[in-house]
Amino acid sequence: MSGVRTMSCQHEAGIPSAPFGVLRLPRNIVAGAGQRFAAAEMAASLGESVLICTDARLAGSHDLAELVSSLESRGLTVHVFGDTEAELPLLGIHRCVDWITEVAQKQVSSVIGFGGGSCIDMAKVVSVLLTHGGQPRDYYGEFAVPGPTVPVIALPTTAGTGSEATAIAVVSDSELGMKMGISSPHLIPFAAICDPELTYTCPPALTAATGADALVHLVESFTAITRERTSSLASERVFVGKNALCDSIALGGIQLVGRSLLTAYRDPSNTEARANMMMAALYGGVVLSNAGTAAAHAIQYPVGALTHTPHGVGVGVLLPYVLRYNFQAIQPALAQVAEALGCDISGLDARAAAIAGVEAVDRLIAGIDLPETIKELGVESGDLAQIAQLSLNSKRLIDNNPVSLDLNAITEIVQAAYAGDRSIR
Ligand SMILES: NC(=O)c1ccc[n+]([C@@H]2O[C@H](COP(=O)([O-])OP(=O)(O)OC[C@H]3O[C@@H](n4cnc5c(N)ncnc54)[C@H](O)[C@@H]3O)[C@@H](O)[C@H]2O)c1
Incomplete structure:
Protein backbone atom coordinates (compact mmCIF):
# COMPACT_ATOMS: atom_id res chain seq x y z
CA MET A 1 0.00 0.00 0.00
CA SER A 2 2.68 2.47 1.01
CA GLY A 3 4.54 1.72 -2.24
CA VAL A 4 1.50 2.79 -4.21
CA ARG A 5 1.08 5.98 -2.24
CA THR A 6 4.63 6.92 -3.17
CA MET A 7 4.00 5.94 -6.75
CA SER A 8 0.84 8.02 -6.94
CA CYS A 9 2.64 11.15 -5.68
CA GLN A 10 1.47 14.04 -7.85
CA HIS A 11 4.94 15.35 -8.41
CA GLU A 12 6.23 12.07 -9.83
CA ALA A 13 3.21 11.88 -12.10
CA GLY A 14 4.12 15.22 -13.64
CA ILE A 15 1.12 16.90 -12.02
CA PRO A 16 1.83 20.20 -10.27
CA SER A 17 1.78 19.59 -6.52
CA ALA A 18 0.21 22.90 -5.42
CA PRO A 19 -3.49 22.23 -4.92
CA PHE A 20 -5.86 23.86 -7.38
CA GLY A 21 -9.60 23.40 -7.59
CA VAL A 22 -12.76 24.61 -9.27
CA LEU A 23 -16.28 23.83 -8.08
CA ARG A 24 -19.41 25.43 -9.51
CA LEU A 25 -22.47 23.92 -7.89
CA PRO A 26 -26.25 24.23 -7.68
CA ARG A 27 -27.24 26.76 -5.02
CA ASN A 28 -29.16 24.02 -3.19
CA ILE A 29 -28.36 20.31 -3.12
CA VAL A 30 -30.68 18.08 -1.14
CA ALA A 31 -30.14 14.33 -1.23
CA GLY A 32 -31.92 11.52 0.56
CA ALA A 33 -34.95 9.27 0.60
CA GLY A 34 -38.20 11.26 0.68
CA ASP A 195 -34.35 11.34 -3.93
CA PRO A 196 -33.36 7.71 -4.52
CA GLU A 197 -36.96 6.58 -4.05
CA LEU A 198 -37.64 8.03 -7.52
CA THR A 199 -35.26 5.44 -9.01
CA TYR A 200 -36.92 2.37 -7.44
CA THR A 201 -38.92 1.77 -10.63
CA CYS A 202 -35.85 1.75 -12.92
CA PRO A 203 -35.60 -1.70 -14.54
CA PRO A 204 -32.18 -3.43 -14.57
CA ALA A 205 -31.24 -2.38 -18.12
CA LEU A 206 -31.87 1.28 -17.27
CA THR A 207 -30.00 0.91 -13.96
CA ALA A 208 -27.08 -0.54 -15.93
CA ALA A 209 -27.02 2.15 -18.62
CA THR A 210 -27.35 5.04 -16.18
CA GLY A 211 -24.97 3.50 -13.62
CA ALA A 212 -22.36 3.08 -16.34
CA ASP A 213 -22.85 6.73 -17.25
CA ALA A 214 -22.12 7.75 -13.65
CA LEU A 215 -19.03 5.53 -13.52
CA VAL A 216 -17.68 7.02 -16.75
CA HIS A 217 -18.27 10.59 -15.54
CA LEU A 218 -16.33 9.85 -12.38
CA VAL A 219 -13.43 7.99 -14.00
CA GLU A 220 -13.05 10.29 -17.02
CA SER A 221 -13.08 13.39 -14.81
CA PHE A 222 -10.59 11.82 -12.40
CA THR A 223 -8.25 10.94 -15.29
CA ALA A 224 -8.82 14.13 -17.33
CA ILE A 225 -6.02 16.38 -18.54
CA THR A 226 -4.21 18.51 -15.97
CA ARG A 227 -3.96 22.06 -17.29
CA GLU A 228 -1.63 24.87 -16.41
CA ARG A 229 -3.30 26.74 -13.54
CA THR A 230 -3.47 30.25 -14.97
CA SER A 231 -5.68 32.76 -13.20
CA SER A 232 -7.94 32.89 -16.26
CA LEU A 233 -8.46 29.12 -16.52
CA ALA A 234 -11.82 29.10 -14.73
CA SER A 235 -13.19 31.93 -16.87
CA GLU A 236 -11.83 30.58 -20.15
CA ARG A 237 -13.16 27.05 -19.75
CA VAL A 238 -16.30 25.55 -18.32
CA PHE A 239 -14.43 22.24 -17.95
CA VAL A 240 -11.04 22.97 -16.43
CA GLY A 241 -9.59 19.45 -16.23
CA LYS A 242 -8.43 17.33 -13.32
CA ASN A 243 -8.24 19.29 -10.07
CA ALA A 244 -7.99 18.68 -6.35
CA LEU A 245 -11.54 19.65 -5.37
CA CYS A 246 -13.03 17.35 -7.98
CA ASP A 247 -10.61 14.51 -7.30
CA SER A 248 -11.80 13.81 -3.78
CA ILE A 249 -15.43 13.90 -4.91
CA ALA A 250 -14.65 11.61 -7.86
CA LEU A 251 -12.90 9.05 -5.65
CA GLY A 252 -15.85 9.09 -3.24
CA GLY A 253 -18.21 8.51 -6.15
CA ILE A 254 -16.10 5.69 -7.59
CA GLN A 255 -16.17 3.99 -4.18
CA LEU A 256 -19.96 4.25 -4.08
CA VAL A 257 -20.27 2.78 -7.60
CA GLY A 258 -17.90 -0.05 -6.66
CA ARG A 259 -19.97 -0.83 -3.60
CA SER A 260 -23.42 -0.57 -5.11
CA LEU A 261 -23.73 -0.71 -8.91
CA LEU A 262 -23.88 -4.49 -9.19
CA THR A 263 -26.30 -4.74 -6.26
CA ALA A 264 -28.63 -2.07 -7.68
CA TYR A 265 -28.57 -3.90 -11.03
CA ARG A 266 -29.17 -7.40 -9.63
CA ASP A 267 -31.45 -6.47 -6.74
CA PRO A 268 -33.49 -3.40 -7.76
CA SER A 269 -35.28 -3.37 -4.39
CA ASN A 270 -32.06 -2.84 -2.42
CA THR A 271 -32.68 0.66 -1.06
CA GLU A 272 -29.13 1.17 0.22
CA ALA A 273 -27.66 0.41 -3.20
CA ARG A 274 -30.20 2.74 -4.84
CA ALA A 275 -29.28 5.54 -2.42
CA ASN A 276 -25.56 5.02 -3.01
CA MET A 277 -26.01 5.09 -6.77
CA MET A 278 -28.09 8.27 -6.59
CA MET A 279 -25.30 9.89 -4.58
CA ALA A 280 -22.64 8.55 -6.98
CA ALA A 281 -24.54 10.01 -9.94
CA LEU A 282 -24.68 13.38 -8.20
CA TYR A 283 -20.93 13.24 -7.51
CA GLY A 284 -20.42 12.29 -11.16
CA GLY A 285 -22.40 15.33 -12.26
CA VAL A 286 -20.36 17.62 -10.02
CA VAL A 287 -17.04 16.40 -11.39
CA LEU A 288 -18.09 16.20 -15.02
CA SER A 289 -19.35 19.76 -14.77
CA ASN A 290 -16.08 21.10 -13.41
CA ALA A 291 -13.20 18.79 -14.38
CA GLY A 292 -14.98 17.47 -17.48
CA THR A 293 -15.15 14.21 -19.37
CA ALA A 294 -13.10 13.19 -22.41
CA ALA A 295 -12.67 10.71 -25.27
CA ALA A 296 -15.29 8.10 -24.28
CA HIS A 297 -17.90 10.86 -24.41
CA ALA A 298 -16.59 12.35 -27.66
CA ILE A 299 -16.75 8.97 -29.41
CA GLN A 300 -20.15 8.03 -27.94
CA TYR A 301 -21.86 11.00 -29.57
CA PRO A 302 -21.51 9.72 -33.16
CA VAL A 303 -21.86 6.08 -32.05
CA GLY A 304 -25.15 6.93 -30.29
CA ALA A 305 -26.44 8.90 -33.27
CA LEU A 306 -25.65 6.02 -35.60
CA THR A 307 -26.87 3.11 -33.50
CA HIS A 308 -29.61 4.76 -31.40
CA THR A 309 -28.20 3.09 -28.31
CA PRO A 310 -28.43 4.79 -24.90
CA HIS A 311 -25.72 7.26 -23.97
CA GLY A 312 -24.74 5.36 -20.80
CA VAL A 313 -24.34 2.07 -22.65
CA GLY A 314 -22.15 3.70 -25.29
CA VAL A 315 -19.79 5.43 -22.88
CA GLY A 316 -19.65 2.28 -20.72
CA VAL A 317 -18.61 0.16 -23.70
CA LEU A 318 -15.97 2.70 -24.76
CA LEU A 319 -14.36 3.44 -21.39
CA PRO A 320 -12.13 0.29 -21.20
CA TYR A 321 -10.62 1.13 -24.60
CA VAL A 322 -10.09 4.80 -23.77
CA LEU A 323 -8.40 3.95 -20.46
CA ARG A 324 -6.06 1.56 -22.26
CA TYR A 325 -5.19 4.18 -24.87
CA ASN A 326 -4.50 6.76 -22.14
CA PHE A 327 -2.76 4.24 -19.88
CA GLN A 328 0.80 5.63 -19.88
CA ALA A 329 -0.37 9.11 -18.91
CA ILE A 330 -2.75 8.11 -16.12
CA GLN A 331 -1.10 5.22 -14.29
CA PRO A 332 -1.11 6.84 -10.80
CA ALA A 333 -4.78 7.79 -11.14
CA LEU A 334 -5.66 4.27 -12.30
CA ALA A 335 -4.01 2.84 -9.20
CA GLN A 336 -6.23 5.11 -7.10
CA VAL A 337 -9.25 3.90 -9.08
CA ALA A 338 -8.23 0.33 -8.26
CA GLU A 339 -8.13 1.14 -4.55
CA ALA A 340 -11.44 3.00 -4.69
CA LEU A 341 -12.99 -0.05 -6.32
CA GLY A 342 -11.77 -2.22 -3.47
CA CYS A 343 -8.71 -3.86 -5.07
CA ASP A 344 -5.80 -4.79 -2.84
CA ILE A 345 -2.84 -3.30 -4.67
CA SER A 346 -0.33 -3.62 -1.87
CA GLY A 347 2.96 -4.96 -3.15
CA LEU A 348 2.14 -4.25 -6.80
CA ASP A 349 4.43 -2.08 -8.87
CA ALA A 350 3.07 1.07 -10.53
CA ARG A 351 2.11 -0.60 -13.78
CA ALA A 352 0.46 -3.62 -12.16
CA ALA A 353 -1.52 -1.37 -9.78
CA ALA A 354 -2.76 0.68 -12.74
CA ILE A 355 -3.71 -2.46 -14.65
CA ALA A 356 -5.71 -3.54 -11.58
CA GLY A 357 -7.70 -0.29 -11.95
CA VAL A 358 -8.44 -0.88 -15.64
CA GLU A 359 -9.47 -4.47 -14.97
CA ALA A 360 -11.69 -3.48 -12.04
CA VAL A 361 -13.52 -1.12 -14.41
CA ASP A 362 -13.78 -3.97 -16.96
CA ARG A 363 -15.37 -6.22 -14.33
CA LEU A 364 -17.96 -3.63 -13.36
CA ILE A 365 -18.95 -3.05 -16.99
CA ALA A 366 -19.14 -6.81 -17.60
CA GLY A 367 -21.08 -7.32 -14.36
CA ILE A 368 -23.94 -5.16 -15.60
CA ASP A 369 -24.00 -7.06 -18.89
CA LEU A 370 -23.00 -4.23 -21.24
CA PRO A 371 -21.70 -5.39 -24.64
CA GLU A 372 -17.94 -5.68 -25.01
CA THR A 373 -17.60 -3.90 -28.35
CA ILE A 374 -19.18 -1.15 -30.39
CA LYS A 375 -19.78 -3.80 -33.06
CA GLU A 376 -22.36 -5.31 -30.70
CA LEU A 377 -23.99 -1.86 -30.50
CA GLY A 378 -24.63 -2.02 -34.24
CA VAL A 379 -21.55 -0.24 -35.59
CA GLU A 380 -20.26 -1.68 -38.87
CA SER A 381 -16.64 -1.66 -40.01
CA GLY A 382 -17.52 0.82 -42.77
CA ASP A 383 -18.69 3.31 -40.11
CA LEU A 384 -15.40 3.53 -38.22
CA ALA A 385 -13.78 6.27 -40.27
CA GLN A 386 -16.85 8.49 -40.02
CA ILE A 387 -17.16 7.89 -36.25
CA ALA A 388 -13.53 8.88 -35.75
CA GLN A 389 -13.97 11.99 -37.88
CA LEU A 390 -17.17 13.10 -36.13
CA SER A 391 -15.67 12.50 -32.67
CA LEU A 392 -13.19 15.30 -33.38
CA ASN A 393 -16.12 17.74 -33.54
CA SER A 394 -16.52 17.50 -29.76
CA LYS A 395 -13.53 19.73 -29.27
CA ARG A 396 -14.04 20.40 -25.56
CA LEU A 397 -14.04 16.64 -24.86
CA ILE A 398 -11.09 15.87 -27.12
CA ASP A 399 -9.15 18.76 -25.53
CA ASN A 400 -9.90 17.35 -22.10
CA ASN A 401 -8.33 13.96 -22.78
CA PRO A 402 -5.10 13.38 -20.85
CA VAL A 403 -3.34 12.29 -24.05
CA SER A 404 -3.63 14.55 -27.07
CA LEU A 405 -5.83 13.04 -29.77
CA ASP A 406 -5.74 13.48 -33.53
CA LEU A 407 -7.67 11.55 -36.17
CA ASN A 408 -5.17 8.65 -36.13
CA ALA A 409 -5.39 8.32 -32.38
CA ILE A 410 -9.19 8.28 -32.32
CA THR A 411 -9.20 5.83 -35.21
CA GLU A 412 -6.98 3.55 -33.14
CA ILE A 413 -9.38 3.68 -30.16
CA VAL A 414 -12.44 3.16 -32.36
CA GLN A 415 -10.86 0.20 -34.15
CA ALA A 416 -9.91 -1.41 -30.82
CA ALA A 417 -13.44 -0.86 -29.49
CA TYR A 418 -14.83 -2.47 -32.64
CA ALA A 419 -12.49 -5.47 -32.59
CA GLY A 420 -12.54 -5.95 -28.80
CA ASP A 421 -8.77 -5.41 -28.67
CA ARG A 422 -7.98 -4.85 -25.00
CA SER A 423 -4.23 -4.70 -25.21
CA ILE A 424 -2.66 -1.86 -23.27
CA ARG A 425 -0.99 0.75 -25.39
N1 LIG B 1 -26.68 17.41 -18.93
C1 LIG B 1 -25.78 16.55 -18.56
O1 LIG B 1 -24.90 16.86 -17.78
C2 LIG B 1 -25.84 15.16 -19.10
C3 LIG B 1 -24.89 14.22 -18.71
C4 LIG B 1 -24.98 12.94 -19.23
C5 LIG B 1 -26.00 12.61 -20.11
N2 LIG B 1 -26.91 13.56 -20.47
C6 LIG B 1 -28.03 13.27 -21.37
O2 LIG B 1 -29.07 12.64 -20.62
C7 LIG B 1 -29.84 11.84 -21.51
C8 LIG B 1 -29.98 10.45 -20.95
O3 LIG B 1 -30.64 10.51 -19.69
P1 LIG B 1 -31.01 9.16 -18.89
O4 LIG B 1 -29.97 8.16 -19.13
O5 LIG B 1 -31.29 9.56 -17.50
O6 LIG B 1 -32.30 8.63 -19.62
P2 LIG B 1 -33.57 9.37 -20.24
O7 LIG B 1 -33.91 10.59 -19.47
O8 LIG B 1 -33.35 9.51 -21.70
O9 LIG B 1 -34.70 8.27 -19.99
C9 LIG B 1 -34.61 7.00 -20.60
C10 LIG B 1 -35.89 6.23 -20.32
O10 LIG B 1 -35.96 5.90 -18.93
C11 LIG B 1 -37.26 6.15 -18.43
N3 LIG B 1 -37.20 6.43 -17.00
C12 LIG B 1 -36.68 7.53 -16.38
N4 LIG B 1 -36.80 7.38 -15.06
C13 LIG B 1 -37.41 6.20 -14.83
C14 LIG B 1 -37.81 5.53 -13.65
N5 LIG B 1 -37.59 6.01 -12.42
N6 LIG B 1 -38.43 4.31 -13.79
C15 LIG B 1 -38.63 3.78 -15.03
N7 LIG B 1 -38.29 4.38 -16.17
C16 LIG B 1 -37.67 5.59 -16.07
C17 LIG B 1 -37.73 7.33 -19.25
O11 LIG B 1 -39.13 7.42 -19.22
C18 LIG B 1 -37.16 7.00 -20.62
O12 LIG B 1 -38.05 6.15 -21.30
C19 LIG B 1 -29.11 11.84 -22.84
O13 LIG B 1 -29.72 12.77 -23.70
C20 LIG B 1 -27.71 12.29 -22.47
O14 LIG B 1 -27.02 12.90 -23.53
C21 LIG B 1 -26.85 14.80 -19.97
Missing part, protein backbone atom coordinates in the same frame (compact mmCIF):
# COMPACT_ATOMS: atom_id res chain seq x y z
CA GLN A 35 -36.48 14.59 -0.07
CA ARG A 36 -38.42 15.13 -3.32
CA PHE A 37 -41.04 16.92 -1.26
CA ALA A 38 -38.51 19.70 -0.61
CA ALA A 39 -39.11 20.84 -4.19
CA ALA A 40 -42.44 22.52 -3.44
CA GLU A 41 -41.02 24.90 -0.86
CA MET A 42 -38.14 25.81 -3.15
CA ALA A 43 -40.43 26.46 -6.10
CA ALA A 44 -42.72 28.55 -3.89
CA SER A 45 -39.74 30.67 -2.85
CA LEU A 46 -39.15 31.55 -6.52
CA GLY A 47 -42.65 32.69 -7.53
CA GLU A 48 -46.12 31.54 -8.39
CA SER A 49 -46.02 29.60 -11.63
CA VAL A 50 -44.10 26.43 -12.43
CA LEU A 51 -43.41 24.55 -15.65
CA ILE A 52 -42.63 20.85 -15.16
CA CYS A 53 -40.77 19.13 -18.02
CA THR A 54 -41.21 15.39 -17.90
CA ASP A 55 -41.82 12.50 -20.30
CA ALA A 56 -44.86 10.45 -21.23
CA ARG A 57 -44.07 7.57 -18.86
CA LEU A 58 -43.44 9.77 -15.84
CA ALA A 59 -46.32 12.14 -16.63
CA GLY A 60 -48.69 9.31 -15.74
CA SER A 61 -46.86 8.29 -12.58
CA HIS A 62 -47.99 8.53 -8.98
CA ASP A 63 -44.74 10.37 -8.16
CA LEU A 64 -45.54 13.15 -10.62
CA ALA A 65 -49.13 13.43 -9.33
CA GLU A 66 -47.76 13.81 -5.79
CA LEU A 67 -45.30 16.49 -6.90
CA VAL A 68 -48.02 18.45 -8.68
CA SER A 69 -50.34 18.32 -5.69
CA SER A 70 -47.56 19.41 -3.30
CA LEU A 71 -46.90 22.42 -5.56
CA GLU A 72 -50.58 23.26 -5.90
CA SER A 73 -51.11 23.00 -2.16
CA ARG A 74 -48.71 25.95 -1.84
CA GLY A 75 -50.83 27.98 -4.23
CA LEU A 76 -48.61 27.52 -7.29
CA THR A 77 -49.97 27.30 -10.82
CA VAL A 78 -48.49 24.17 -12.39
CA HIS A 79 -48.05 23.49 -16.13
CA VAL A 80 -46.93 19.97 -17.03
CA PHE A 81 -45.22 19.32 -20.36
CA GLY A 82 -45.24 15.53 -20.56
CA ASP A 83 -43.79 14.87 -24.00
CA THR A 84 -40.03 15.07 -23.53
CA GLU A 85 -38.39 12.52 -25.81
CA ALA A 86 -35.36 10.46 -24.82
CA GLU A 87 -32.02 11.97 -25.96
CA LEU A 88 -33.78 15.33 -26.49
CA PRO A 89 -34.37 15.97 -30.21
CA LEU A 90 -34.56 19.69 -31.06
CA LEU A 91 -38.10 19.49 -32.39
CA GLY A 92 -39.45 18.48 -28.99
CA ILE A 93 -37.77 21.48 -27.34
CA HIS A 94 -39.52 23.82 -29.77
CA ARG A 95 -42.84 22.09 -29.06
CA CYS A 96 -42.42 22.69 -25.34
CA VAL A 97 -41.49 26.36 -25.76
CA ASP A 98 -44.40 26.96 -28.17
CA TRP A 99 -46.81 25.25 -25.78
CA ILE A 100 -45.75 27.16 -22.65
CA THR A 101 -45.80 30.40 -24.64
CA GLU A 102 -49.41 29.67 -25.59
CA VAL A 103 -50.67 28.55 -22.16
CA ALA A 104 -48.67 30.86 -19.89
CA GLN A 105 -47.23 33.57 -22.17
CA LYS A 106 -43.79 32.39 -21.00
CA GLN A 107 -44.56 33.64 -17.48
CA VAL A 108 -43.08 30.93 -15.30
CA SER A 109 -41.06 31.55 -12.17
CA SER A 110 -39.24 28.20 -12.22
CA VAL A 111 -38.83 25.17 -14.45
CA ILE A 112 -38.75 21.72 -12.87
CA GLY A 113 -37.02 18.89 -14.73
CA PHE A 114 -38.60 15.68 -13.46
CA GLY A 115 -37.11 12.55 -15.01
CA GLY A 116 -33.88 11.23 -16.43
CA GLY A 117 -31.22 13.36 -18.06
CA SER A 118 -33.44 14.04 -21.06
CA CYS A 119 -36.12 15.77 -18.94
CA ILE A 120 -33.62 17.71 -16.85
CA ASP A 121 -31.79 18.88 -19.97
CA MET A 122 -35.16 19.84 -21.47
CA ALA A 123 -35.85 22.02 -18.42
CA LYS A 124 -32.43 23.67 -18.77
CA VAL A 125 -32.73 24.43 -22.49
CA VAL A 126 -36.31 25.63 -22.18
CA SER A 127 -35.30 27.96 -19.33
CA VAL A 128 -32.57 29.42 -21.60
CA LEU A 129 -35.01 29.94 -24.47
CA LEU A 130 -37.71 31.45 -22.23
CA THR A 131 -35.20 33.92 -20.83
CA HIS A 132 -32.99 34.76 -23.82
CA GLY A 133 -35.05 33.71 -26.87
CA GLY A 134 -33.54 32.24 -30.04
CA GLN A 135 -32.84 28.61 -30.91
CA PRO A 136 -30.87 25.94 -29.02
CA ARG A 137 -28.22 26.17 -31.77
CA ASP A 138 -27.49 29.77 -30.79
CA TYR A 139 -26.05 28.44 -27.53
CA TYR A 140 -23.95 25.44 -28.64
CA GLY A 141 -20.43 25.34 -27.22
CA GLU A 142 -19.09 27.01 -24.10
CA PHE A 143 -20.18 30.31 -22.50
CA ALA A 144 -22.72 31.20 -25.22
CA VAL A 145 -25.63 31.68 -22.76
CA PRO A 146 -25.49 35.42 -22.06
CA GLY A 147 -26.81 35.49 -18.49
CA PRO A 148 -28.94 33.92 -15.74
CA THR A 149 -32.05 32.03 -16.75
CA VAL A 150 -35.38 31.16 -15.17
CA PRO A 151 -34.28 28.98 -12.20
CA VAL A 152 -34.31 25.23 -12.76
CA ILE A 153 -35.13 22.69 -10.08
CA ALA A 154 -33.88 19.23 -11.05
CA LEU A 155 -35.42 16.04 -9.70
CA PRO A 156 -33.64 13.07 -11.29
CA THR A 157 -35.49 9.76 -11.57
CA THR A 158 -32.44 7.88 -12.88
CA ALA A 159 -29.08 7.56 -11.11
CA GLY A 160 -26.71 8.36 -13.91
CA THR A 161 -26.37 11.56 -15.85
CA GLY A 162 -25.77 13.89 -12.92
CA SER A 163 -27.45 16.58 -15.02
CA GLU A 164 -29.04 17.87 -11.80
CA ALA A 165 -25.62 19.34 -10.94
CA THR A 166 -24.10 20.17 -14.30
CA ALA A 167 -23.46 23.23 -16.42
CA ILE A 168 -24.42 21.37 -19.57
CA ALA A 169 -27.46 20.29 -21.55
CA VAL A 170 -27.16 17.79 -24.39
CA VAL A 171 -29.51 17.86 -27.38
CA SER A 172 -29.86 15.67 -30.48
CA ASP A 173 -29.38 17.73 -33.62
CA SER A 174 -30.65 15.61 -36.52
CA GLU A 175 -29.33 18.04 -39.14
CA LEU A 176 -25.79 17.75 -37.77
CA GLY A 177 -26.32 14.02 -37.20
CA MET A 178 -25.05 14.14 -33.62
CA LYS A 179 -25.59 15.24 -30.06
CA MET A 180 -24.52 18.77 -29.24
CA GLY A 181 -23.75 20.36 -25.90
CA ILE A 182 -24.74 23.72 -24.50
CA SER A 183 -22.25 24.46 -21.72
CA SER A 184 -22.50 27.44 -19.44
CA PRO A 185 -22.41 28.01 -15.68
CA HIS A 186 -25.81 29.70 -16.16
CA LEU A 187 -27.24 26.24 -16.84
CA ILE A 188 -26.43 24.89 -13.39
CA PRO A 189 -29.76 24.21 -11.69
CA PHE A 190 -30.90 26.41 -8.81
CA ALA A 191 -31.63 23.19 -6.93
CA ALA A 192 -30.68 19.52 -7.29
CA ILE A 193 -33.05 17.34 -5.33
CA CYS A 194 -31.84 13.75 -5.38
